[in-house]
Every structure is written in C-alpha cells, then in structure tokens.
Amino acid sequence: MPDKKDTHRLHDLFQLPPGRTLDICLKLHTAILEHRLAPGTKLSEDEVGEIYGTSRTVVRAALQALAHSGLVKIAKNRGAFVAKPSIREAHEIFEARALIEPRVARMAAKSISETDLERLRAHIDAEHEALHAGDMGKALSLSGAFHTAIADIADQQVLANMVRSLISRSSLIIAMYWQRPDTACESHSHHALLKAFADHDGDAAEEIQKSHLIDLHSGLNLVEAQQQDKSLKDILRAG
Amino acid sequence: MPDKKDTHRLHDLFQLPPGRTLDICLKLHTAILEHRLAPGTKLSEDEVGEIYGTSRTVVRAALQALAHSGLVKIAKNRGAFVAKPSIREAHEIFEARALIEPRVARMAAKSISETDLERLRAHIDAEHEALHAGDMGKALSLSGAFHTAIADIADQQVLANMVRSLISRSSLIIAMYWQRPDTACESHSHHALLKAFADHDGDAAEEIQKSHLIDLHSGLNLVEAQQQDKSLKDILRAG
DNA sequence: ACAATCTTAATTGTATACAATAATTATACA
DNA sequence: TGTATAATTATTGTATACAATTAAGATTGT
Incomplete structure (x- = not known):
C-alpha cells in the first residue's frame, strides 16, 4: 500500500502547513502522477476552485507550490498549466x-x-x-x-x-x-x-x-519532433 | 558584480512569474543570505507587507515560495520564521x-x-x-x-x-x-x-x-548544544 | 503566592471584490 | 478576401474584509 506515510512525507516536499492548500496540492499532484492530467492542460483557478469547493486564494497557493516543484508552469497573466518538460x-x-x-x-x-x-x-x-x-x-x-x-x-x-x-x-x-x-x-x-x-x-x-x-x-524517445501543439493546426490546415 | 543574470536565474528557482511577489521573495532571499535576517526571526505578514508597501496576499505568496526552498518555516496559524536548520x-x-x-x-x-x-x-x-x-x-x-x-x-x-x-x-x-x-x-x-x-x-x-x-x-561546529532559545530563559532565571 | 481557567488581543486562514492584463472576437479598411 | 485595428470577454493580480485559531494576560480559587 502507498499508505499514509507517503503523503505525510510529501508535506515535506511542498513545505506547506496542513490544510486545504496542501490537500489540493496533493490531489493535483497524484492526478498528474497518474497521468490523468496531461502535460499542457490548463489549470484555471476558478475551475479548480469550483471542483474542490474552495476559493481561488487557496487554489492559487497550491498551484504555486506545484510550480515550484516543476510540475506546473505559471505564465504571467495567463494562468497555470501542467508542465511540458522539454x-x-x-x-x-x-x-x-x-x-x-x-x-x-x-x-x-x-x-x-x-x-x-x-x-x-x-x-x-x-x-x-x-x-x-x-x-x-x-x-x-x-x-x-x-x-x-x-x-x-x-x-x-x-x-x-x-x-x-x-x-x-x-x-x-x-x-x-x-x-x-x-x-x-x-x-x-x-x-x-x-x-x-x-x-x-x-x-x-x-x-x-x-x-x-x-x-x-x-527508453525515452528524445529526438526533436513531438511538438504536437503548434503542428496540430498546421496539420489540420494542410489536410 | 553579482549583476542581473543572477537574479534572473533565481526566478528559475522560485518558479514565480515576474511581479511584486518575486521582488519581495528576492529581497528576503538576499537579506537572509547576507545574514541580515537571523535564523528564527519572525516574518509577520503585516510587518513585511508594510515594509514593502504591499498587501498580505503577495507577501504570503513570497513567504510560501521561500518556505518551499527551505529558507523559511511556516507554522500553522503561527506564521513564518526564518528557518533554523538542525x-x-x-x-x-x-x-x-x-x-x-x-x-x-x-x-x-x-x-x-x-x-x-x-x-x-x-x-x-x-x-x-x-x-x-x-x-x-x-x-x-x-x-x-x-x-x-x-x-x-x-x-x-x-x-x-x-x-x-x-x-x-x-x-x-x-x-x-x-x-x-x-x-x-x-x-x-x-x-x-x-x-x-x-x-x-x-x-x-x-x-x-x-x-x-x-x-x-x-568548519562547522555540529555538536549538540547551541539551542540558545529554550535555554536562554533558564539561564536568566538561574542567574 | 501559585496554579488553573477564562477572557482578550493579535495573527493567520479564507473568501470576495475590484483592477489590470491578455486573448478573442468583431469591425473597418485595403 | 485578407489584414489590421478596436472593442469585448475572460482570466489573472492585488487588496481588503471577515472568520478561525493561537498566544498572552487577567481573573479567580485554592
């Protein structure tokens, strides 16, 4: 069992006090680790807040914690996205x-x-x-x-x-x-x-x-390409 | 000169978008690194906010970023303190x-x-x-x-x-x-x-x-003792 | 005088409201 | 028809107000 100890130790990683911020942080964290949230997915503050029944304040804190861990990328005035490692x-x-x-x-x-x-x-x-x-x-x-x-x-x-x-x-x-x-x-x-x-x-x-x-x-295919985002539009336009 | 490049790269460490949060984060960071803020110092949100002329919201975010880096310790409902590494x-x-x-x-x-x-x-x-x-x-x-x-x-x-x-x-x-x-x-x-x-x-x-x-x-003196905090009261009482 | 309990004050946790910025759409023009 | 510009919409950035919690001080009883 992954059990309690794991999440307890994760608290150490995020250095957040117990509370809703940590909860949301951990939930998003496991969702990303289990590949339920794909790289590049937008994490709107309002949306996440509504899902977990909390205000943007706490969601924001969670997203920033995840950003610090490199799992989320925050773009100024544009919001948070699941990171897409180069x-x-x-x-x-x-x-x-x-x-x-x-x-x-x-x-x-x-x-x-x-x-x-x-x-x-x-x-x-x-x-x-x-x-x-x-x-x-x-x-x-x-x-x-x-x-x-x-x-x-x-x-x-x-x-x-x-x-x-x-x-x-x-x-x-x-x-x-x-x-x-x-x-x-x-x-x-x-x-x-x-x-x-x-x-x-x-x-x-x-x-x-x-x-x-x-x-x-x-085992990784780390050779150029794979930039499915920009090319997608081009591909559809070409076809 | 430490110059611009350093702080620019620090942005990478905190993973914060440019803005006041990052500013305060960097200012506190250098203050700690230059030993102007001693380990254990309390960093009240109101106080820091007034010093830098900003609201608690942004100060909070900065403190959490520093906490994630291990420079600050946040205690639930008690506030942020400059970390005291064991x-x-x-x-x-x-x-x-x-x-x-x-x-x-x-x-x-x-x-x-x-x-x-x-x-x-x-x-x-x-x-x-x-x-x-x-x-x-x-x-x-x-x-x-x-x-x-x-x-x-x-x-x-x-x-x-x-x-x-x-x-x-x-x-x-x-x-x-x-x-x-x-x-x-x-x-x-x-x-x-x-x-x-x-x-x-x-x-x-x-x-x-x-x-x-x-x-x-x-070059470090890593042998017990040095817990000047609790013992201080005892010492004064004893004298 | 000391201890325990209760009250009060101060600080953080959270929600909400407003301002600023960026993306999108609509419109005008070439 | 395509492009450039302008208005609109939506989302984030920030401030403030209120609730919850903790710490400290006052009060009471032994």
Missing part, C-alpha cells in the same frame, strides 16, 4: 537521477530493516496488480513510489526530497516521451534491487540502480 | 553538496568559456573586496554566488537549481554553526578551482571542489 529538461532530469539515486540506493542498502523490505515487496506487488488490472497510470505512479520509498529508507530527507521532485517530473517526461508501450515496466530491476537490499549489498544496489536509470533514460 | 539537516545538506557540486564542477570545466572565467575572477575579486571592507554578510553571499555561478556555467539547469537551493540553506547553516571567525573564507580553494577551470581539467576541478566542500563541512 527534451533537454528530460535529459537533465534523468542525468540528475543517475547521479543521486544510485548513491541513495547504496545508503538504503546499509540501513534497511526487515519491515522496510516488507514494504518494498508490497510496493512491487501493488505495482504488478495495477498493471494486471490495466491501470497504467497507477502502475506508473507506484513505480515512482518505489523509488521514493528507497530514498525514505536511506533516511536522508534532503536527498529524498530531491528524488521525490525528480520522480514527479519524470512522470511528466514519461507521459510525453515514453516509447515502449509494451514493456512490463522495469519490474525486473526492482526485483534485483530488492535482492541487493536484502543482502545489504550497497555496491550491488548502487550499480543496479544506476543501470536501471540508464535503461529508463534510453 | 544539525542533522546541516550534515545532510553538505553531504548532498559533496555529491552534486563536484560533478557540476567537472561539467563546468569542460564547457567553460573565456568570458565565464572572467566573470568568476570578478566574483572572487568582489568577494575579497567585501571581506576587506568588513562586510562579512556580503562576502559570504558572494562566496555562495561563486558556487552557483559554476552550476550556471555547467549549463545544467536542473542541477543548478538544486545547488542554488543547497547553497541558500548552507548560508543559514553557516550563520548558526560556523566556528572559524578568523579564516579568510576559503578563497584559496576558489582560486585553485579557477585554475582547474582555466586548464579545462575536469578531474582536478571535481577533486578540488570535493575537498573544498569537505573542508567547509568540517
């Missing part, structure tokens, strides 16, 4: 992950407990389940949660928040650039990691995580 | 810097241009000048700006923003825990880095930056 940003984010997460995995391998291992297994199971149920969005969200769980286990809050932020943005990148519709979302690597953790083998954990991330990075 | 947080932040910045330095060494080198020299000169003028706060702020400048030169925006955030928080940590009142603030390392950059020697740059950060970390 190809370059995508490269940078996965390079940053490849720098940070292997180190985090090493640290986690040292300090991991039996209950932690149990939780990770539960994560993997839930991921499998969602995948089997055809809920791709949730499966992906859980796959990300697996990575953040490792950072939490390593018990390094500063790095954990960085990882959380990077993974959230990775979700957007995957929504835009993923090119393996087939793939049983890298569950093999997660199992391999689990074994390294069980053995408290820091070297192995670091190495596996590193190649896992390189693998993910290479 | 000892543990201090360790984590400098360990994160030791992980990220050497890599960034290596990348910068590869791509650095003549004009970039010139700018770095100017940074060092300005730092010396401020130090000579006795403006410790500004000297420290410029010392941090040197590190962020390297990240900008490396041209990795994602990592650069992480570094920026870490350095800002480091400034608070130094305000709380620095134990070398003497020291000509690590300018030697900065010169050594400059040489490595001029030689485009990535290995050297990485190594120098790494030991520089370890050196900074070890």
Whole structure:
C-alpha cells in the first residue's frame, strides 16, 4: 500500500502547513502522477476552485507550490498549466537521477530493516496488480513510489526530497516521451534491487540502480519532433 | 558584480512569474543570505507587507515560495520564521553538496568559456573586496554566488537549481554553526578551482571542489548544544 | 503566592471584490 | 478576401474584509 506515510512525507516536499492548500496540492499532484492530467492542460483557478469547493486564494497557493516543484508552469497573466518538460529538461532530469539515486540506493542498502523490505515487496506487488488490472497510470505512479520509498529508507530527507521532485517530473517526461508501450515496466530491476537490499549489498544496489536509470533514460524517445501543439493546426490546415 | 543574470536565474528557482511577489521573495532571499535576517526571526505578514508597501496576499505568496526552498518555516496559524536548520539537516545538506557540486564542477570545466572565467575572477575579486571592507554578510553571499555561478556555467539547469537551493540553506547553516571567525573564507580553494577551470581539467576541478566542500563541512561546529532559545530563559532565571 | 481557567488581543486562514492584463472576437479598411 | 485595428470577454493580480485559531494576560480559587 502507498499508505499514509507517503503523503505525510510529501508535506515535506511542498513545505506547506496542513490544510486545504496542501490537500489540493496533493490531489493535483497524484492526478498528474497518474497521468490523468496531461502535460499542457490548463489549470484555471476558478475551475479548480469550483471542483474542490474552495476559493481561488487557496487554489492559487497550491498551484504555486506545484510550480515550484516543476510540475506546473505559471505564465504571467495567463494562468497555470501542467508542465511540458522539454527534451533537454528530460535529459537533465534523468542525468540528475543517475547521479543521486544510485548513491541513495547504496545508503538504503546499509540501513534497511526487515519491515522496510516488507514494504518494498508490497510496493512491487501493488505495482504488478495495477498493471494486471490495466491501470497504467497507477502502475506508473507506484513505480515512482518505489523509488521514493528507497530514498525514505536511506533516511536522508534532503536527498529524498530531491528524488521525490525528480520522480514527479519524470512522470511528466514519461507521459510525453515514453516509447515502449509494451514493456512490463522495469519490474525486473526492482526485483534485483530488492535482492541487493536484502543482502545489504550497497555496491550491488548502487550499480543496479544506476543501470536501471540508464535503461529508463534510453527508453525515452528524445529526438526533436513531438511538438504536437503548434503542428496540430498546421496539420489540420494542410489536410 | 553579482549583476542581473543572477537574479534572473533565481526566478528559475522560485518558479514565480515576474511581479511584486518575486521582488519581495528576492529581497528576503538576499537579506537572509547576507545574514541580515537571523535564523528564527519572525516574518509577520503585516510587518513585511508594510515594509514593502504591499498587501498580505503577495507577501504570503513570497513567504510560501521561500518556505518551499527551505529558507523559511511556516507554522500553522503561527506564521513564518526564518528557518533554523538542525544539525542533522546541516550534515545532510553538505553531504548532498559533496555529491552534486563536484560533478557540476567537472561539467563546468569542460564547457567553460573565456568570458565565464572572467566573470568568476570578478566574483572572487568582489568577494575579497567585501571581506576587506568588513562586510562579512556580503562576502559570504558572494562566496555562495561563486558556487552557483559554476552550476550556471555547467549549463545544467536542473542541477543548478538544486545547488542554488543547497547553497541558500548552507548560508543559514553557516550563520548558526560556523566556528572559524578568523579564516579568510576559503578563497584559496576558489582560486585553485579557477585554475582547474582555466586548464579545462575536469578531474582536478571535481577533486578540488570535493575537498573544498569537505573542508567547509568540517568548519562547522555540529555538536549538540547551541539551542540558545529554550535555554536562554533558564539561564536568566538561574542567574 | 501559585496554579488553573477564562477572557482578550493579535495573527493567520479564507473568501470576495475590484483592477489590470491578455486573448478573442468583431469591425473597418485595403 | 485578407489584414489590421478596436472593442469585448475572460482570466489573472492585488487588496481588503471577515472568520478561525493561537498566544498572552487577567481573573479567580485554592
């Protein structure tokens, strides 16, 4: 189960006091992570406010928090939109992950407990389940949660928040650039990691995580094109 | 000169559109970095709003942005305070810097241009000048700006923003825990880095930056105590 | 005198109203 | 018919007013 602890730790990421602002922030956050909100979607203050039954004031605060995390882009006098990471940003984010997460995995391998291992297994199971149920969005969200769980286990809050932020943005990148519709979302690597953790083998954990991330990075189609927005009008006009 | 480019890039960190919110955010940010606002200082919305001649609405947004960057701590129904990083947080932040910045330095060494080198020299000169003028706060702020400048030169925006955030928080940590009142603030390392950059020697740059950060970390007095807040009353009562 | 409780004051949380800006549509002209 | 300009609409930016919560001070009882 993703359970309570996850959202509790997310509070850390946004640094918001408990309250409606945080609630909306988390709801939008999970909606984006589960790919229910596509990159580029406009998030009107009025609209969001009406949906969640609150005023623009609190919606605005939530949107700004998400903007700070890179999940939302605010354009002056134009409003908030779900971010659309550029190809370059995508490269940078996965390079940053490849720098940070292997180190985090090493640290986690040292300090991991039996209950932690149990939780990770539960994560993997839930991921499998969602995948089997055809809920791709949730499966992906859980796959990300697996990575953040490792950072939490390593018990390094500063790095954990960085990882959380990077993974959230990775979700957007995957929504835009993923090119393996087939793939049983890298569950093999997660199992391999689990074994390294069980053995408290820091070297192995670091190495596996590193190649896992390189693998993910290479699974993206990061080559120009894909600017479906502007070209759409042209295409329709041409046809 | 810290110049315009720096504040322009800071916009990236806060992800705020141009406007009064960003202005106040930057003003508070520099005030904290220059140690004119001590850790723990209360930042009342009314007070700050009156100082900058704006309403609470915009001040609130600025404070929340700073909270997200870890420079300000917001307590529910109690208000915003300049953050007071714990000892543990201090360790984590400098360990994160030791992980990220050497890599960034290596990348910068590869791509650095003549004009970039010139700018770095100017940074060092300005730092010396401020130090000579006795403006410790500004000297420290410029010392941090040197590190962020390297990240900008490396041209990795994602990592650069992480570094920026870490350095800002480091400034608070130094305000709380620095134990070398003497020291000509690590300018030697900065010169050594400059040489490595001029030689485009990535290995050297990485190594120098790494030991520089370890050196900074070890210059902190991170041993319990220092909780002057609660004990202050007790001390006065005892006397 | 000390402690506990209640009252009061001050500050933040939220909603709403107004102003400013940008996008869209309509209109006039070439 | 296409383009440029102007009016309109819709949305965000900001300020202010009110509600809720917390902290501090006063009051009462032991």
